[in-house]
Amino acid sequence: MNGIRARVALLAIGLAVILLSINAGAQCGVERWSVKTGTDPDAGLVNLSSTTPTTIATMVGWPAPNPIPSNNRVSPYETTVSQLNATLVEYKLESDSDYHLVLSDGNGHTMIAEIPAPTCVGSGSPFLNGITNARNEFDAVYTATGSFHTANIPVRVTGVGMFDFLHGQTGVAPNGIEIHPVLDIVFNPSSTPDFTIATSPTSVSAAQGGSGTTTITTTVSGGFNNAVSLSASGLPTGATATFSPTSIATPGSGSSTLTLAAASSTAAGSYAVTVTGTGGSTTHTVNVTFTVTSSGGGTGVTNGGFETGNSSGWATAGTASVIAGAAHTGAYGAQLGSTSPTNGDSSVSQTFTLPSSGSPKVSFWYSNHCPDTVTYDWATTTLTDNSTGTTATLLAKTCSATATWTNVTYDASASAGHSVTLTLTSHDDNYTGDATYTWYDDVIIQTSTATPDFTVTTSPTSVTAKQGASATTTVTTAVSGGFSNAISLSASGLPTGASASFNPTSIAAPGSGNSTLTLTAAASTPTGIPAFLRPAIA
The missing domain is CATH 2.40.50.140 (Nucleic acid-binding proteins)
Incomplete structure (x- = not known):
């Protein structure tokens, strides 16, 4: 019996030594x-x-x-x-x-x-x-x-x-x-010729038919000595990008003003514009968030493409992150839920004001990763009108294992001009083995816009002059639908010996303005013959 006790005691001592050895080793961190x-x-x-x-x-x-x-x-x-x-x-x-x-x-x-x-x-x-x-x-x-x-x-x-x-x-x-x-x-690394590219500010906003600017700056290091050419990609339909100057002169340090212009037909929303600088064999990029707001008013969606790389502009709940793998277009998208099981709703939401005109529509893309059934897991989206208190379901509860990207476009005309809250949601029941998550991206507000055009009127609409004398009228042009051009003016159908002169001879872009038309009759001009005004786009 004593022998048994002795062996147990020795085993206990051995265990204590082992534990002491483990605890004396490396201690590891805890936070994150x-x-x-x-x-x-x-x-x-x-x-x-x-x-x-x-x-x-x-x-x-x-x-x-x-x-x-x-x-x-x-x-x-x-x-x-x-x-x-x-x-x-x-x-x-x-x-x-x-x-x-x-x-x-x-x-x-x-x-x-x-x-x-x-x-x-x-x-x-x-x-x-x-x-x-x-x-x-x-x-x-x-x-x-x-x-x-x-x-x-x-x-x-x-x-x-x-x-x-x-x-x-x-x-x-x-x-x-x-x-x-x-x-x-x-x-003691050896220095490699290189340059960096940056933008300030990092985001630009413009209404449909308008423009905004940011400054692109390049800085060289390590003996870099090349001109750096600049270009932009990722522009929404109808938008343009211009650089002034178009390249940074050798050795490559300097700045350029980037002007981003939206057409009247460019859909409202946030877009990731990639600015590329190329000098010799070296290329670097920087992203600019271009937010287009509706010309019909409203605040539009902030960071609807999640191209800031984070959830700025959105309120988050549950497990919500912005990752590169969740992008429909651009570099980033929102992932709601996780590849590991989560419990309940994960969502992002944003409150904004819809345009008061142009029949606003809310559009977004989603990709649902749901290996379960809609009874337990799902994706859904709602739009709450904060003026009326009503909530519309833009995306009914859905569960799909195909993970295909699908567009949803909802006619929000009933809430035009109202403050609304858009909530994108993914729900998981926390069951092991069928984690559900949903990717969302490219949230924009669409509006229908008028065709760019202009009108021309005169006041008064008729003038009378004696032979050898002259008379004047005011010609007025007014633009609509985002029209943006200079308008040149001319007159035809003048009687023999008569002349027409405009001051100014054209209306500067975008095309709204006035010009004084002077009609002069020669002493030999026949009486009673009218002349006609003919405007043209410069």
């Missing part, structure tokens, strides 16, 4: 740890084969999400592999086993980059190899301890953006953005 190490459900949205050059100044200007999601990514900031050149100011080993790196651009901007311990990264993480690589690269140059060490060495850091909670971290950016995890770090 799945996002930091790539074990979150959105990790697959990160394209590891594509790297986007950026700067600390650019990253610290990104809008911080509120609230910060604990287990999902904020697109595009946390789904993009970013690369920047900076100075590694100092570093230390954190209590969660991360290497904490403080980066500076030398212009007053700092941010944090962190390299997790590979032992704290799940084996299924797509970031594991990169994290292991970065950790080895750092260990080959420095040894991190629990205290900060000064480095002041140039580095090129590649990794994935991550918004962290602010709690007084050393070197933290004002918006909490970090490169976390670091996937590659190069010490």
Whole structure:
């Protein structure tokens, strides 16, 4: 009996030793740890084969999400592999086993980059190899301890953006953005000729038939020395883009004014316009959100194409995110629900004012991923008239496993001029094995518009002059339907010896204005013969 007790005691001691050994090992993080190490459900949205050059100044200007999601990514900031050149100011080993790196651009901007311990990264993480690589690269140059060490060495850091909670971290950016995890770090990198392209403001609004401007700025580095040509794509039907100047002269730093103009027939809504700068063999792009509002009034939909890369303009509920994989057109779309089961409704909603004229219609596209039945899971959309309190169902509950993109266009004429709330919803019953989610994109307000035209009138409609004398009348032109042209004026049918002169000779664009017509009869002009006015579009 005593022998048995002795063996049990020895086993207990052995177990205690094993537990002590485990607890004495690396301690891993907690807050947003799945996002930091790539074990979150959105990790697959990160394209590891594509790297986007950026700067600390650019990253610290990104809008911080509120609230910060604990287990999902904020697109595009946390789904993009970013690369920047900076100075590694100092570093230390954190209590969660991360290497904490403080980066500076030398212009007053700092941010944090962190390299997790590979032992704290799940084996299924797509970031594991990169994290292991970065950790080895750092260990080959420095040894991190629990205290900060000064480095002041140039580095090129590649990794994935991550918004962290602010709690007084050393070197933290004002918006909490970090490169976390670091996937590659190069010490004393050689400078490569390159340029960056940016826009300010990042969004432009114009009414149908109107225009708006933004400034495109390019900045060179590393000895780049080329002219940078500019172009735009992704314009809605009828819209145009013009640059002044059309290219940035060598060496490639400068600015250009981009004018985005909407035709009277361009559908109201938000569009992602991609501005491309090309210099030599180097090409970079930047997106401008172009919002077209109805000429019939109304506020229109904000960020209806989700091309800001986030849910700005929309109120969210449940599990709602904006991701690249959910785009019908452009780069981004809204995903409501998740690839993992969720419980209840996930939605985005927006309140706006419909145009008071033009028979407004609400149009959107959706793609439903529903392996269940409509009894339990579904997608649905409603429009509430905040003036009358009535709610219309634009999309009845639907459940489809085909995930095809489908358009819904609803005639909202009954609510013209009213404040309305549009709610896009996906519902999941949280049942394991049949997670339901829905993608929504391209939410716009359509209106019917008149054909561009003009009218011409005279006042008075008749004039009389004696032979050898003259008389005047006022010619007036008025445009409609978004007409925008200069109108030249001429007269025909004059009697022999008579003349006609206009002051001015044409009406400047868009075409509304007045001109004085002087009709002069010669002494020999026969009496009683009328003349005719003939306007023409210049």
